[in-house]
Amino acid sequence: MSATTWLNSKLNLLRNAAPASEAPQVQDRSTRERLDATLRHNKEALSPRSLRRTLTLLQAVVDPRVSEVEGGRRAKALAEWYAGAAENERHDLWLLISEQFGPDATKVRAARDDYDAALGTADEGTAEIRLRRALVSPRTRLLQRFAAYPGGMRFLVDLRAELLPNLKSNKRLLALDAELENLFSTWFDVAFLELRTISWDSPASLIEKLIKYEAVHDIRSWADLKNRLDSDRRCYGFFHPSLPNEPLIFVEVALLNEMADNIMPLLDEGAAPEDLQKSSVAIFYSISNTQGGLRGVSFGDSLIKRVVETLRAEFPKLKTFATLSPIPGLRSWLTKNLEDILTQLNDKELSALGREISFEPPTATHVLAAIEQPVVLAALSAKSPLRLFLTRCAAHYLGRGKQGDQMLDPVARFHLGNGARIERINWFADPSSKGIKQSHGLMVNYLYDLKRIDKHRQLLAKGQAPASSEVEGFYFS
Known part of the structure; x- marks a missing residue:
């Protein structure tokens, strides 16, 4: 039996399992206890048997004996099962990844002891390397393989967005969240992001994203949106190669001849465009993050710097860069x-x-x-x-x-x-x-x-x- 056939047979067993309740529940038992059990508690989505099957599938994804391509293929198959899974079945998958793929505690303790003993000696650097390697968890490798297939990054970002609201009620998920945030901070580093101008001439599918994700001042109509993309306005977004048509964050800018003190003129669809020859002030009046799953990954600082540089190159007369911001609290x-x-x-x-x-x-x-x-x-x-x-x-x-x-x-x-x-x-x-x-x-x-x-x-x-x-x-x- 080929690896793909075996994987599909295991996934079919999960798909054919009895449907679970839609509402996720806080788990009293750890996945370690549940994997060793015979029967599930009523509140648990997957039975111990189905949980063991799911763990086997996750281990197959991270199996060091298979290639990156095969690992990515297995991850994709699991992601397709996840798309059709009930909410609390997804919850069980998160728990398995969080609890069953942590660093080897024995290796970490041994490496830490070696590092402590080597401090101040010539072996300190070598001991630090061993400690760093010991702290790298199989969870990291697992998530990397999910990110490897086309669409995998989108899957992980959406998974974390779904995961975040559950952290307060279930601390067993914190390790998975921390791992995802750490990986996203590397994968979405500003060095890998592209700054693009979004204009009225951009593809309609991209312009529609502005309406969807605008978080500061709701876009009421297409006329409203066109006003925000007029000749005296600029809109810039950061994009990542793995999410090429999805701005991660975008900023809306008005070019004026004085610092704005009221948002209504900026949102007035009937207002005449400003004379760009007289504009000396750039007002950032809306900054919106679009991906809830990237919470904790900072783009805003770099975005503003890059936008200021871009604006100064296009409009040398600009002297003042300021915001017109809400005071939400x-x-x-x-x-x-x-x-x-x-x-x-x-x-x-x-x-x-x-x-x-x-x-x-x-x-x-x-x-x-x-x-x-x-x-x-x-x-x-x-x-x-x-x-x-x-x-x-x-x-x-x-x-x-x-x-x-x-x-x-x-x-x-x-x-x-x-x-x-x-x-x-x-x-x-x-x-x-x-x-x-x-x-x-x-x-x-x-x-x-x-x-x-x-x-x-x-x-x-x-x-x-x-x-x-x-x-x-x-x-x-």
Whole structure:
């Protein structure tokens, strides 16, 4: 019997097994215990017998005696079974890969002991090599063979996207997730990525991906999309050879003559294009990751750098590179912390705020009620105590809000980590339902000052968020 015939016979046994429940369950027993058992528990998808068959198929994929081509063929056959498997059957496959293909613990202990003994001696380098080799798990080899066949990379990225929501409920899967993230960080390194311009003349299948994956400002229609790809706009994406027609991340850019302080003009389908001869500002107004399975693999830093270089080459007059960004965590942070924030105001500030909301002294409940009215917020003048208070809250949240060493706001964490600084808080800059829900309509400009990016990173490493003097002036003491 040929290897292919044998593989297909084993897969047919799995396909013909009794159907399992669709809902995945947290497993009480490890796969080691289940493989040694006779009967399955009701909550388990695959019986011990089917689990052993699946393990045999996985071992056949990683068998060192077969070629890369044959290993890839076997992996593809398993992936085809996976496509038709029930959700909890897939869950069992993840558990097998996670628990049954780890490093050899005995070899790791021996190599670690040798390394510890060799520290400071001439044998240290050799001992380190042995330790590194011992830590390479059969799981790595297995996943490499899945990646080897055409379509295999797509399969692994989708598998991880499906796996991620299950990590909190089942820590047995953490090893598989860590292995995938580590491999993806190598396979999707920026050195292997291609920066492409996406325009209205790009293939329709690619343009449709922008609609599908846009994560910041929903694309409402084809006219909306055409506006974002007009003559005064640019859109760039990173692509990988294994996913040639799928942008991994893309950024939308508006070319203007001043820093944008409101998203609506940028999304206005009827607005006339800007005069590119007068454009001196590039505004990054939307950055969207497209592959949930690549979470933890960083593209944004390199994307912005490459886009800035590309734009400067095409438009030498561009001097300012900035974002117009959402503040996605502001509203929830404010709701939780408003009572404490009010204690930061002096008597004069409290009195002015109280008079405006018609309740003195102002309480967290009454302030929250006041800012829950978008129509009222939109009409507030620049001197309004309520507007000033909410602007100060946004600045403080972005520049001082932390959890441990990390900035609280995910968008701030991204841009500040890339060397930008918090430049300006923009009042009611996104009146959409999403903007109201996230941040009461406020947005922020992050400025990429190309001469100070390294300095900003150094400040952030010391625990200080880089910010303009205007923003710092809003902080509560």
